[in-house]
Amino acid sequence: MSATTKKNILILDDDKNIGRLLELILQTSRFAVTRATNVEKALKRIQGKIPEIIISDIMLQNETGFDLYWKLQKSPETNSIPFIFISAYPDQNIAGREKISNHGIAKSVFLAKLFSPQTLLQAIENVIGEDT
Numbered sequence: 442m443s444a445t446t447k448k449n450i451l452i453l454d455d456d457k458n459i460g461r462l463l464e465l466i467l468q469t470s471r472f473a474v475t476r477a478t479n480v481e482k483a484l485k486r487i488q489g490k491i492p493e494i495i496i497s498d499i500m501l502q503n504e505t506g507f508d509l510y511w512k513l514q515k516s517p518e519t520n521s522i523p524f525i526f527i528s529a530y531p532d533q534n535i536a537g538r539e540k541i542s543n544h545g546i547a548k549s550v551f552l553a554k555l556f557s558p559q560t561l562l563q564a565i566e567n568v569i570g571e572d573t
Contacts, residue, residue: 448472449475451487451492453480453496453497453501454496455502460476463496466558480501480509496524506524523549523568525549525568527554528554550564550567
């Protein structure tokens, strides 16, 4: 991937250490990365530049990654952005996961935290349909 064709990825995670680790993994794989620690900041970043994919923690301090997903579904400019949801507690989010999976507009993948960089890059490839 050349510097002019870098895919832009938004990371939404309120744990700054995890956000930074994800950023390093993705930058090493030649992605352009923007980070946010809450839904409001993520929406502002998206207004500035719509990402090709969003990697979002599900459980945040005041809102969830699902809240961002549903807010973006209201606009034709953002309703097809693929999501990779990550969670340390995937079994606690089954109802929200099923609702999004059944919605079917934007592609979505769910990963349990402590995934490998290779698993993350494979998930990105699956939702954007390109080799990373």
